[in-house]
Amino acid sequence: xxxxxxxxxxxxxxxxxxxxxxxxxxxxxxxxxxxxxxxxxxxxxxxxxxxxxxxxxxxxxxxxxxxxxxxxxxxxxxxxxxxxxxxxxxxxxxxxxxxxxxxxxxxxxxxxxxxxxxxxxxxxxxxxxxxxxxxxxxxxxxxxxxxxxxxxxxxxxxxxxxxxxxxxxxxxxxxxxxxxxxxxxxxxxxxxxxxxxxxxxxxxxxxxxxxxxxxxxxxxxxxxxxxxxxxxxxxxxxxxxxxxxxxxxxxxxxxxxxxxxxxxxxxxxxxxxxxxxxxxxxxxxxxxxxxxxxxxxxxxxxxxxxxxxxxxxxxxxxxxxxxxxxxxxxxxxxxxxxxxxxxxxxxxxxxxxxxxxxxxxxxxxxxxxxxxxxxxxxxxxxxxxxxxxxxxxxxxxxxxxxxxxxxxxxxxxxxxxxxxxxxxxxxxxxxxxxxxxxxxxxxxxxxxxxxxxxxxx
Numbered sequence: 001x002x003x004x005x006x007x008x009x010x011x012x013x014x015x016x017x018x019x020x021x022x023x024x025x026x027x028x029x030x031x032x033x034x035x036x037x038x039x040x041x042x043x044x045x046x047x048x049x050x051x052x053x054x055x056x057x058x059x060x061x062x063x064x065x066x067x068x069x070x071x072x073x074x075x076x077x078x079x080x081x082x083x084x085x086x087x088x089x090x091x092x093x094x095x096x097x098x099x100x101x102x103x104x105x106x107x108x109x110x111x112x113x114x115x116x117x118x119x120x121x122x123x124x125x126x127x128x129x130x131x132x133x134x135x136x137x138x139x140x141x142x143x144x145x146x147x148x149x150x151x152x153x154x155x156x157x158x159x160x161x162x163x164x165x166x167x168x169x170x171x172x173x174x175x176x177x178x179x180x181x182x183x184x185x186x187x188x189x190x191x192x193x194x195x196x197x198x199x200x201x202x203x204x205x206x207x208x209x210x211x212x213x214x215x216x217x218x219x220x221x222x223x224x225x226x227x228x229x230x231x232x233x234x235x236x237x238x239x240x241x242x243x244x245x246x247x248x249x250x251x252x253x254x255x256x257x258x259x260x261x262x263x264x265x266x267x268x269x270x271x272x273x274x275x276x277x278x279x280x281x282x283x284x285x286x287x288x289x290x291x292x293x294x295x296x297x298x299x300x301x302x303x304x305x306x307x308x309x310x311x312x313x314x315x316x317x318x319x320x321x322x323x324x325x326x327x328x329x330x331x332x333x334x335x336x337x338x339x340x341x342x343x344x345x346x347x348x349x350x351x352x353x354x355x356x357x358x359x360x361x362x363x364x365x366x367x368x369x370x371x372x373x374x375x376x377x378x379x380x381x382x383x384x385x386x387x388x389x390x391x392x393x394x395x396x397x398x399x400x401x402x403x404x405x406x407x408x409x410x411x412x413x414x415x416x417x418x419x420x421x422x423x424x425x426x427x428x429x430x431x432x433x434x435x436x437x438x439x440x441x442x443x444x445x446x447x448x449x450x451x452x453x454x455x456x457x
Contacts, residue, residue, distance in 0.1 A: 001091070003133040008154075014181065027281075036149055036456040039230065047252070050112035051111075055310075057386075062132075066392050090412075100103070107233065107326045107344065109122045109149065110190055111147040112147045112178075115146055115147040115218065116146050116218070116221060117146055117147060117148065117221070118204075120147075120204055120205070121202065121203070121204045121221075122201075122202070122203040122204070123149070123200070123201070123202055123217065123220075124149050124150075124151055124188065124192075124200065124201040124203075125139050125142070125148055125149070125150045125151065125198060125199075125200055125214070126150075126151050126153075126188075126189065126192075126194045126197050126198060126199040126200070126201070126242075127139055127150055127151070127152060127197050127198050128152070128153070128197035128198075128240060128241070128242045128243055128244055128390040129152075129156045129157070129168070129243060129244065130197065130240040130241055130242065130243040131197060131240050133172060135198070135214075136169075137172050137173065137176075139198060139214060140172060140173040140176055140182070141173075141176055141179040141180075142214070142216075142217060143181070144173075144176045144177070144178055144180040145217070146217045147178075147181070148181075148217065149181050149183060149186050150181065150183070151180070151182075151183055151184075151185055151189070152165070152169070152182065152183070152184045152185075152244055153184070153194075153242055153244040153245070153246060153247065154184060154186055154244035154245045154246055154247035154250055155184070155188045155244060155245070155247060155250060156168055156244060157243050157244065157245075162184065162247075165184070169182055179298050183275045184247050185247075186246040186247045186248050186249075187248070189242070189246070190240075190246075192208070192210065194242070195242065196212060196240065196241065196242065196243050197239060197240055197241075198213060198214045198239065198240075199211065199212050199213070199239070200213075200214060200215065200220055200222060202221065202224035204224075204225075207224075207227075209223065209224040209231055209232075209233060210231075210232050210233065211232070211233040211234065211235070211236055212234065212235040212236070212237075212239050213235050213237030213238060213239055214236065214237050215236045215237070220233075242453050262302065268366055268367065269366065272361070272363050272366040272367070273363055275360075275361060275363070275383060276360075276383075276386070277360040278359040278360060278386070278389060279359075280306060280331075280333075280359055280389070280394060280395070280396065280397045281395075281396050281397070282333070282336070282339075282396060282397055282415070282418075283396035283397065283398065283399070283412040283413055283414045283415070283418075284414050284415055285395070285412075285414035285415075285416075286411070286412060286413055286414045286416075286417055287411070287412040287414075288409065288410070288411045288412070289393075289409075289410050290407060290408060290409050290410070291391075291392060291393055291408040291410060292408075293317050293318065293319050293403075293406065293407065293408045294315050294316065294317045295315070295316055295317075295318065296313065296314070296315050297310045297311065297312055297313065297314050297315075297316065298312065300312050300313050312359075317406055319403060319404065319405075319406045319407070319408070320406045324404075325352065325356070325404060326351045326352025326353070326401075326402070326403065326404030326405075327341070327352045327353045327354075327403045327404065328347075328350040328351055328352055328353070328355075328400060328401070328402050328403075329354075329355045329356075329357060329359065329388075329392070329400070329401040329403075330346070330347065330350075330354070330355070330356050330398065330399075330400055330401075331359065331384060331389075331392075331394050331397055331398065331399045331400075331401065332342045332356070332357075332358065332359065332397055332398035332399075333358070333359045333360065333397050334358045334359075334360070334361065334362075334369075334373055334381075335360065335362060336397075336398075336418075337422060338415075338418035338419060338421065338422045339397060339398040339418060340424075341378075341418070341421040341422040341425045342398050342413050342417060342418045342421040343377075343398055344377075344421070344425065345421040345424065345425070346400055346413070346421075350400070350402075351402065351404065352402075352404055354379070355382070356373075356377050356379070356381040356382065357381075357383070357384045357388065358373065358381060358383050358384060359384055359397060360383075360384065361373075370383075384412050391408060392408065393410065394410070395412070396412045396413070397412075398413050398418070399412050399413075400413070419426055429439070444453070
């Protein structure tokens with residue numbers, strides 16, 4: 001049978017379930033990949049389990065002032081954009097050992113129309129919360145007037161999240177219009193060697209001018225444009241120690257303290273513990289019954305081209321559209337040695353495409369149990385779904401569901417059949433051990449347990 005035909009049969013089986021009940025398909029491709037995609041799930045849970053100080057940092061969130069207050073704020077968590085000069089990228093790359101320039105993102109330095117700062121110029125104010133609040137407010141006002149950037153090195157001492165620092169900075173500049181553009185970028189402190197705050201930096205190409213303290217933007221721009229490649233204008237006002245820790249070092253230090261493997265395991269354990277256990281009784285005797293595969297359409301069904309597939313009220317047997325195509329589903333409890341042995345025995349005579357569906361898993365082993373079972377059956381094994389149990393009227397386990405020739409046939413295997421299968425499996429294992437002539441040898445001082453050889457008897 002071609003892959004295309006097998007896929008069509010799976011879809012037909014899915015239609016049996018989805019049309020006859022209100023829920024969606026249960027044997028879809030998505031369902032079949034339910035557990036094979038668990039690695040992506042675990043990575044996602046790792047992200048979700050990140051501490052709050054990392055999760056709540058949203059550098060892309062814009063200012064949004066509403067009647068209920070400020071919901072989001074950008075200045076101190078400004079997104080570091082792509083637009084920057086080669087000079088800054090190269091300098092940051094050298095400082096941090098980054099060879100790929102495309103990996104370096106810096107603050108957007110485009111200025112608004114009417115700003116005294118020319119398109120090829122940059123003006124920065126470096127500040128720290130060690131300064132008096134009144135002084136920081138004055139700098140925010142000055143930066144707003146000329147559309148300069150205000151830079152912090154990191155989070156305010158005592159703050160556990162970047163958003164706390166952002167809120168504190170917003171409180172100082174919330175009345176200023178246009179709202180000043182503030183960012184946390186410790187790299188610029190390193191690039192321009194800023195040790196004290198406040199400080200101002202002018203850059204145009206390779207020309208860099210620095211001053212300790214704060215001067216008027218007009219005076220500083222005028223002095224900076226005098227043409228000397230790089231110069232230090234000294235001090236023009238008092239300065240303070242920069243008390244914020246380098247934000248990159250801060251985040252790296254905090255992340256290093258997190259036991260990511262422990263969090264991943266805990267997240268997986270929580271997920272596994274929520275998986276259902278279908279407590280379906282064990283069959284006491286063999287039984288066989290058929291299920292009517294026909295479905296009744298509650299409304300007209302059309303193909304993509306608009307043609308009518310089935311009219312409202314029409315009764316259809318989807319399996320009749322796939323003559324000669326077959327599928328066998330095994331429903332069983334994987335924690336029952338007898339049921340596992342029974343399924344292994346019956347699959348030898350099963351017809352069509354095979355699928356194995358478990359009623360539960362060993363939750364102590366979690367995903368490893370699913371992996372082990374899949375290896376044992378040499379194909380992916382899945383967990384049952386309630387829709388499938390209802391649709392195929394699974395009353396006892398283990399059960400075999402056959403779909404083909406327009407029929408759905410369910411066969412249950414009782415205790416006697418299960419015990420016979422387990423006995424046959426153990427006998428086969430014993431005979432295999434004899435045939436291979438496996439030898440268990442002993443070392444001096446050890447105890448000989450068993451030595452077997454092939455015999456002619």
